[in-house]
Amino acid sequence: RWMGVNEIREKYLSFFESKEHLRLPSYSLIPQNDKSLLLINAGMAPLKPYFTGQEVPPRRRVTTCQKCIRTGDIERVGKTARHATFFEMLGNFSFGDYFKESAIPWAWEFVTKVLELPKDKLYVTIYLDDDEAFDIWTTKTDIEPERIFRLGKEDNFWEIGQGPCGPCSEIHFDRGEGKINTLEEFLKAGEEDRVIEFWNLVFTQFDKDENGNYNRLQSPNIDTGMGLERMATIMQGVNSIFDIDTMKNILNEVCRVSNTEYKKDSKKDVSLRLITDHIRSVTFMVSDGILPSNEGRGYVLRRLLRRAARHGKLLGVDKAFLWELCDVVIENSKDAYPQLEEKKDYIKKVIRLEEERFDETIDQGIVILNQYIDELKKEEANTLSGEKTFKLYDTYGFPLELTLEILEEQGMNADINGFNEEMKLQRERARAAREETNYMGTEMDIYMTLLAEITTTFSGYTDTKTEGKV
Ligand code: ATP
Numbered sequence: 001r002w003m004g005v006n007e008i009r010e011k012y013l014s015f016f017e018s019k020e021h022l023r024l025p026s027y028s029l030i031p032q033n034d035k036s037l038l039l040i041n042a043g044m045a046p047l048k049p050y051f052t053g054q055e056v057p058p059r060r061r062v063t064t065c066q067k068c069i070r071t072g073d074i075e076r077v078g079k080t081a082r083h084a085t086f087f088e089m090l091g092n093f094s095f096g097d098y099f100k101e102s103a104i105p106w107a108w109e110f111v112t113k114v115l116e117l118p119k120d121k122l123y124v125t126i127y128l129d130d131d132e133a134f135d136i137w138t139t140k141t142d143i144e145p146e147r148i149f150r151l152g153k154e155d156n157f158w159e160i161g162q163g164p165c166g167p168c169s170e171i172h173f174d175r176g177e178g179k180i181n182t183l184e185e186f187l188k189a190g191e192e193d194r195v196i197e198f199w200n201l202v203f204t205q206f207d208k209d210e211n212g213n214y215n216r217l218q219s220p221n222i223d224t225g226m227g228l229e230r231m232a233t234i235m236q237g238v239n240s241i242f243d244i245d246t247m248k249n250i251l252n253e254v255c256r257v258s259n260t261e262y263k264k265d266s267k268k269d270v271s272l273r274l275i276t277d278h279i280r281s282v283t284f285m286v287s288d289g290i291l292p293s294n295e296g297r298g299y300v301l302r303r304l305l306r307r308a309a310r311h312g313k314l315l316g317v318d319k320a321f322l323w324e325l326c327d328v329v330i331e332n333s334k335d336a337y338p339q340l341e342e343k344k345d346y347i348k349k350v351i352r353l354e355e356e357r358f359d360e361t362i363d364q365g366i367v368i369l370n371q372y373i374d375e376l377k378k379e380e381a382n383t384l385s386g387e388k389t390f391k392l393y394d395t396y397g398f399p400l401e402l403t404l405e406i407l408e409e410q411g412m413n414a415d416i417n418g419f420n421e422e423m424k425l426q427r428e429r430a431r432a433a434r435e436e437t438n439y440m441g442t443e444m445d446i447y448m449t450l451l452a453e454i455t456t457t458f459s460g461y462t463d464t465k466t467e468g469k470v
Pocket residue numbers: 070073082083084085086087089197198199200225226227228229230
């Protein structure tokens with residue numbers, strides 16, 4: 001049955017309330033007292049003090065719908081059917097209360113009874129040697145045992161450094177025809193976005209010590225995460241997260257303001273989806289009090305915003321337009337996040353200012369580039385040095401593909417190898433800086449990712465690394 005995003009969210013939270021969970025509102029995207037994380041990237045992240053026992057939870061069973069940002073997925077956004085930088089994660093958590101024996105049957109009950117997903121489209125993965133999970137799946141639910149696949153550490157074991165960790169079990173939905181019989185078929189179907197992972201049940205049962213030993217925890221925890229947009233994609237029978245009710249409303253608006261038709265040109269489609277995603281991230285980040293800047297969270301915000309603006313330019317938009325898209329983003333999420341509506345004018349102002357600042361950057365960059373071009377002409381040369389190309393990009397924030405485009409109009413080019421050299425040096429500097437500020441995980445990698453992205457997309461739009469189909 002077709003279900004809207006808001007209905008799925010409510011169904012999930014009230015289902016776990018019926019299992020005696022306390023419903024808590026989403027935490028801010030800004031981690032509190034947690035230096036290891038730049039932005040909240042999972043439902044469990046703001047609950048860490050309850051898992052480690054540092055703080056006492058208001059109840060030992062909690063359910064939330066958490067705003068998340070995963071900049072580590074930035075390159076996949078718009079290219080796969082299932083990745084966004086901003087998404088909502090539904091979760092049920094047990095702080096030393098229930099364990100696998102309840103978490104698994106409840107997940108199955110929710111998916112098959114409440115959402116009424118057909119059992120012959122569902123597959124489950126478990127960690128290689130987690131026989132306990134296998135036994136619970138096969139005795140406490142009615143899933144067919146041959147629909148359970150065992151996967152290794154990379155997919156089905158959750159750990160970050162030392163501390164609480166454990167195996168997990170994930171639930172997947174198959175949108176293809178026919179039964180999947182082997183692990184190879186299953187993995188291939190996942191790569192092709194035929195099979196979509198939508199729910200991760202993490203069984204935090206170990207404490208990893210400094211010698212790498214996994215010590216069984218006295219009272220293990222449960223941490224689960226279900227992607228709301230992914231579940232909506234499944235419930236609405238649509239191709240990608242960008243086709244679900246809320247996202248489609250935004251995408252339509254992006255099409256309108258950019259005067260671009262969707263599904264006419266696959267390169268433009270990537271831009272349309274990317275803007276749709278990034279404007280959501282940006283709107284939520286600003287509403288949580290983040291401001292564009294040159295470091296940390298503010299830098300993530302700035303790059304997301306500028307990246308969206310740049311793709312707007314690629315679509316031929318010649319004015320600030322992102323701030324106008326906030327209305328539709330807010331309209332779609334204000335019921336779950338009322339502060340969006342309250343801060344609407346503020347959010348729009350911040351975004352508009354930053355967009356205009358970016359436009360100035362572009363104008364300034366063009367002046368400088370024209371000087372470089374004049375110099376080249378005088379020298380009767382036609383290759384802009386790597387150093388200057390990088391300076392435009394790094395110091396003036398001028399997008400590389402624009403530099404190349406403008407040079408090309410003059411029958412010129414840039415020393416890309418030299419540019420890459422400069423970038424390598426920059427990366428090393430960024431890495432050193434990152435170690436200094438002690439940001440863990442993938443969040444600070446956005447810097448490197450964005451730098452890398454520039455080198456792979458300068459030739460226009462060739463997305464050679466397209467993963468899956470949209
Ligand atoms: P994938 O393998 O598809 O990248 P993941 O294994 O990285 O997903 P988890 O860390 O297990 O994801 O997060 C739990 C759930 O959150 C996922 O099962 C999915 O439903 C959702 N999710 C994760 N990353 C994203 C994303 N970038 N966009 C939308 N939903 C996501």
